[in-house]
Amino acid sequence: MATQSNVASEIAERYASAVYELADEARVLDETAADLKSIKGMLSESTDLQTLIRSPLIDADVKASAMEAILEQGGASDLTRRFVAVIARNNRLAVLPSTIDAFLAELANRRGEITAEVTSAQPLKPTQLDAVTNALRSALGGKVTVDAKLDPSLIGGLVVRVGSR
Numbered sequence: 789m790a791t792q793s794n795v796a797s798e799i800a801e802r803y804a805s806a807v808y809e810l811a812d813e814a815r816v817l818d819e820t821a822a823d824l825k826s827i828k829g830m831l832s833e834s835t836d837l838q839t840l841i842r843s844p845l846i847d848a849d850v851k852a853s854a855m856e857a858i859l860e861q862g863g864a865s866d867l868t869r870r871f872v873a874v875i876a877r878n879n880r881l882a883v884l885p886s887t888i889d890a891f892l893a894e895l896a897n898r899r900g901e902i903t904a905e906v907t908s909a910q911p912l913k914p915t916q917l918d919a920v921t922n923a924l925r926s927a928l929g930g931k932v933t934v935d936a937k938l939d940p941s942l943i944g945g946l947v948v949r950v951g952s953r
Contacts, residue, residue, distance in 0.1 A: 800883040804890035807871045816867060821895055823859075823868035824888045830858070831885055841881035852876035901931040905949040909942035920946065 811820035831837055840846060840854055855876050859869045875881055896903050904924050906912070912920065917936060924932045928950065939947070 796883050797886060799880060800886035800890050803871075803875060803880070803883065803887040804894060807867075807887075808891055808894050810867060810871070814867060816865060817895060819865050820868055821892060823864045824891055826862060826864070827859070827868075827872070828885065828888045830862070841884055848877060848879040851879075851881055855881070896933055899931070901933050902928050902950060903933045903935055904928075905935045905937060907937045907939045907942065907947040907949075909938070909940055909944060911938060912936055920948075924948070924950070 807820065808817075811817045831841070837858070840851060852873055855872050856869060859872060864872075872881075872884070875884060875887070893903065895901075902924075906917075906920055917934060921932055921934050924934065
């Protein structure tokens with residue numbers, strides 16, 4: 789029997805695959821990736837936005853209208869706005885963060901990039917981020933993309949995760 793998180797993950801993968809194919813066909817993969825990274829950033833910074841996408845008490849049409857306004861103001865492309873609108877109308881906004889992660893993972897995979905999640909207690913300076921990226925590139929070989937995250941509960945140092953390692 790499938791668990792709820794497996795079902796949500798499967799839904800996110802399907803949406804990610806669909807938007808990837810649409811973006812690839814329209815030759816706007818980079819633009820779509822930038823839009824989705826922007827949405828991911830907004831979600832991580834705004835508890836109100838997190839509540840909007842997760843709350844079952846908010847009507848799907850209200851969610852769709854709110855997301856459309858946010859994305860339009862943020863300058864998202866037409867493809868991205870239409871994609872998020874479909875997810876909202878289908879009342880699946882709760883899987884949007886997983887969908888974004890799946891899209892970015894698929895894009896990196898097809899480009900032969902390795903994504904490393906680097907978590908630090910404080911924001912990394914650009915020189916520090918470059919040093920970490922270069923060290924990972926040397927250790928792993930190939931293209932490395934760093935996804936920097938913050939965790940104030942860390943005492944110091946970095947937590948680096950590449951795939952399951």
